[in-house]
Amino acid sequence: MARTTGRRLPWARTVFWLYAATLMLPILWMFGMSIRPNDDILGSFSLLPQRVTFENYTTFFTDSAWYSSYLNSIVYTSMNAVFSLIVALPAAYAFSRFRFAGDKHLFFWLLTNRMAPPAVFLLPFFQIYQAVGLFDTHLGVAIAHMLFNVPLAVWILEGFMSGIPREIDETAAIDGYSLPRFFVKIFLPMIRSAVGVTLFFCFMFSWVELLIARTITSVNAKPIAATMTRTVSAAGVDWGLLATAGVLTIIPGAIVIWFVRNYVAKGFALGRV
Amino acid sequence: MSEQSTAVAGGEAGTAATTKEAADAQAPVKPKNNRAWFLVLPVVVSVAFTAVIPLMTVVNFSVQDVFSPDDRIFVGLEWFRSVARDPEVRAAFVRTLIFSAQVLLLEIPLGVALAVAMPRRGVWVSVALVLVALPLLIPWNVVGTIWQIFARPDIGLGGWAINNVLGLDFNYTLDSTDAWITVLIMDVWHWTPLVALLAYAGLRSIPQPYFQAAQIDGASAWAVFRHIQLPRLRGVLTIAILLRFMDSFMIYTEPFVVTGGGPGNATSFLSILLSKIAVGQFDLGPAGAFSLLYFLFVQILCYVFFTVLTRSGR
Numbered sequence: 001m002a003r004t005t006g007r008r009l010p011w012a013r014t015v016f017w018l019y020a021a022t023l024m025l026p027i028l029w030m031f032g033m034s035i036r037p038n039d040d041i042l043g044s045f046s047l048l049p050q051r052v053t054f055e056n057y058t059t060f061f062t063d064s065a066w067y068s069s070y071l072n073s074i075v076y077t078s079m080n081a082v083f084s085l086i087v088a089l090p091a092a093y094a095f096s097r098f099r100f101a102g103d104k105h106l107f108f109w110l111l112t113n114r115m116a117p118p119a120v121f122l123l124p125f126f127q128i129y130q131a132v133g134l135f136d137t138h139l140g141v142a143i144a145h146m147l148f149n150v151p152l153a154v155w156i157l158e159g160f161m162s163g164i165p166r167e168i169d170e171t172a173a174i175d176g177y178s179l180p181r182f183f184v185k186i187f188l189p190m191i192r193s194a195v196g197v198t199l200f201f202c203f204m205f206s207w208v209e210l211l212i213a214r215t216i217t218s219v220n221a222k223p224i225a226a227t228m229t230r231t232v233s234a235a236g237v238d239w240g241l242l243a244t245a246g247v248l249t250i251i252p253g254a255i256v257i258w259f260v261r262n263y264v265a266k267g268f269a270l271g272r273v
Numbered sequence: 274m275s276e277q278s279t280a281v282a283g284g285e286a287g288t289a290a291t292t293k294e295a296a297d298a299q300a301p302v303k304p305k306n307n308r309a310w311f312l313v314l315p316v317v318v319s320v321a322f323t324a325v326i327p328l329m330t331v332v333n334f335s336v337q338d339v340f341s342p343d344d345r346i347f348v349g350l351e352w353f354r355s356v357a358r359d360p361e362v363r364a365a366f367v368r369t370l371i372f373s374a375q376v377l378l379l380e381i382p383l384g385v386a387l388a389v390a391m392p393r394r395g396v397w398v399s400v401a402l403v404l405v406a407l408p409l410l411i412p413w414n415v416v417g418t419i420w421q422i423f424a425r426p427d428i429g430l431g432g433w434a435i436n437n438v439l440g441l442d443f444n445y446t447l448d449s450t451d452a453w454i455t456v457l458i459m460d461v462w463h464w465t466p467l468v469a470l471l472a473y474a475g476l477r478s479i480p481q482p483y484f485q486a487a488q489i490d491g492a493s494a495w496a497v498f499r500h501i502q503l504p505r506l507r508g509v510l511t512i513a514i515l516l517r518f519m520d521s522f523m524i525y526t527e528p529f530v531v532t533g534g535g536p537g538n539a540t541s542f543l544s545i546l547l548s549k550i551a552v553g554q555f556d557l558g559p560a561g562a563f564s565l566l567y568f569l570f571v572q573i574l575c576y577v578f579f580t581v582l583t584r585s586g587r
Contacts, residue, residue, distance in 0.1 A: 012389065012390040013390065013392060015390055016387065016390035016391055016392070016401070019387060019390075020401065020404045020405065023404065023405070023407070023408060023462065023466075024404065024407075025423075025430065026419045026420060026422075026423040026430075026431070026462065027407070027411075027419060029419075029422065029423050029429070029430045029431075030418070030419050030422055030423070033422055033428070041428055042427070042428065045427070045428065045433055047430070083319075086315075087315040087316050087319050088316060090312035090313070090315065091312055091313040091315065091316040093312060094309035094310075094312035094313050095313070097303065097304075097309070098303065098304055098305065098306040098309035099303050099304070099305045099306070100305065100306060100307045100308075100309040100310055101307055101310070103309075106313060106317070108576070108579050109320075110316070110320065111575060111578075111579055112572055112575050113320055113323075113324045115519050115571055115572075115574075115575040115578070116324070116568060116571060116572075117522075117523035117525075117543070117544055117547075117567055117568070117571060118523070118525070118544075119523070119525060119543075119544040119547040119548045119551070119564070119567070120328075120331065120547070120564040120565075120567055120568045121324075121327050121328075121331075121564075122547075122548055122551045122552050123330070123331065123334065123551045123552065123557065123560055123561070123564070124326070124327035124328070124330035124331055125327055126552060127330065128326065128327060128330065143319075143322070143323060144323060146319050146320070146323050147320070147323040147324055150316055150319055150320055150323075151320070154316060166303075204410055207412055208410075208411070208412040208413045209413070209526075210412070210413060210414045210525075210526045211525050211526060211544075211548065215552055224412075225412055225413075225414040225415075225526075228414060228415070228418060229414065229530065239422065239428060242418055242422075243418070243422060245415075245418075246415045246418045246419060249411070249412050249415050250407075250410075250411050250412075250415060253407075253410030253411065254407060254410065257403055257406055257407070257410055258399075258403060261399055261402045261403055261406065262402070264402065264406045264409070264470055265470040265471050265473065265474035266474070268409065268467050268470060268471065268516070269471055269474075269509070269512045269513075269516070270512075270516075272512055272582065273471060273474045273475070273509055273512070
């Protein structure tokens with residue numbers, strides 16, 4: 001197939017790699033910004049950095065406002081991914097294996113939360129999280145992000161679980177496995193790629209979210225994304241440092257994506273491909 | 274020639290339909306068990322805390338005029354009326370709809386074209402997948418930062434090239450049209466990969482014999498695309514269109530970082546306006562009513578999405 005299409009469209013691959021290169025251009029440009037001294041950035045326009053410096057990276061890792069907010073983001077996204085997965089696993093199993101009263105409505109209701117504009121929840125989140133003492137805590141952000149990640153996790157896991165024949169469950173039941181034991185000993189190992197993909201997507205959607213995380217934090221759990229919106233000082237925007245923070249926030253996703261590359265489409269499509 | 278290949282495709286599609294019917298016939302075997310509710314209970318509780326209680330608060334705000342926590346009066350649907358009549362809200366609504374339409378018109382064809390052009394075999398497949406997916410994994414505010422820098426006429430390659438190579442006057446911080454174009458291109462850059470990945474997954478699921486039959490018929494590349502690949506992409510493209518519509522309709526972070534909604538109101542979409550009213554001005558009543566109207570509109574769209582998704586099958 002690839003051979004025949006390849007012969008018919010000799011330019012297609014070239015166009016594709018050209019596009020991929022264009023896609024990388026803005027990212028590379030930002031990287032270029034991050035290794036220039038600020039004088040050079042604003043001084044004169046040049047394609048390649050005239051002087052290379054890692055000063056901005058040093059600043060990032062020595063200024064606690066920067067590196068602690070980076071750590072904050074990692075902490076709450078990890079917590080969120082684990083919570084979402086634990087909550088979603090049994091539910092996804094229920095949806096993929098049983099019919100029960102209101103199952104379709106419930107499934108739809110979950111989806112509506114993934115689709116709800118986060119802006120709608122700003123005001124109540126701000127007040128409720130202050131009232132219950134979750135304001136400006138990692139736990140608070142982790143719980144708030146479950147709003148869209150739990151539905152996502154249920155949908156992705158349900159998609160994967162439905163691909164596993166029910167005969168397995170039945171056989172295990174005949175062999176005397178109880179449901180929890182079957183789930184942990186047999187079923188979980190079978191869907192471990194699904195678990196990995198789900199964790200990845202929960203981590204990612206929590207990592208990229210700014211609006212909610214910024215609203216319910218102030219200092220202690222302030223996400224890196226919020227710190228980045230405050231680089232404007234009296235002296236203007238610190239472009240070099242901003243670019244450095246940008247480069248560093250891309251890294252986690254860029255590393256992990258290699259492992260889930262074959263499932264990326266499935267995750268983004270809510271488990272429906 | 275192409276008619277023959279269509280016939281082949283039709284025949285195969287028939288087989289696929291039969292398989293699907295068989296699957297449907299199998300579906301009722303799924304046992305009915307109301308104790309499954311215990312399994313979904315954790316989800317219900319967590320989502321109740323993160324979604325239902327906050328929404329109730331919003332409803333509460335939307336029908337009251339809050340002067341202070343102890344001093345509030347019931348105003349009925351007053352806020353809803355004033356929000357629905359507010360020219361600023363209406364303008365933002367129209368703006369967001371236009372934006373979503375443009376996003377779909379650009380991203381869907383481009384994404385499909387990319388998927389068709391992507392390599393299908395060998396080591397380069399993985400490299401291509403990772404490169405294409407990379408923009409999707411960048412934090413949304415960093416996507417904003419990337420374009421904030423890239424499109425600036427003084428320090429950005431993109432903005433600089435438009436001004437100095439093409440000789441056009443381009444500055445997104447001053448000109449509304451330029452700001453709009455920047456946000457639109459940024460969205461295309463950010464989300465076309467999603468369409469491409471979905472379409473690519475769809476293309477990979479087309480069985481080999483289709484292409485062999487087309488080759489025997491001597492079908493042109495276009496005929497193969499039009500009569501074999503495109504019909505087979507219907508399912509994934511439905512998902513892509515609906516996801517892209519919903520997500521572009523609630524876009525916030527990227528334009529917030531790049532333009533902050535400006536210059537003027539040029540790129541102030543619904544979410545940006547809402548968050549300005551809600552946490553910027555703390556106008557609880559109008560913000561509550563605005564949130565609910567926005568939420569309801571998205572819910573209706575979501576219902577359409579769900580119906581289309583479950584009808585079209587997996």
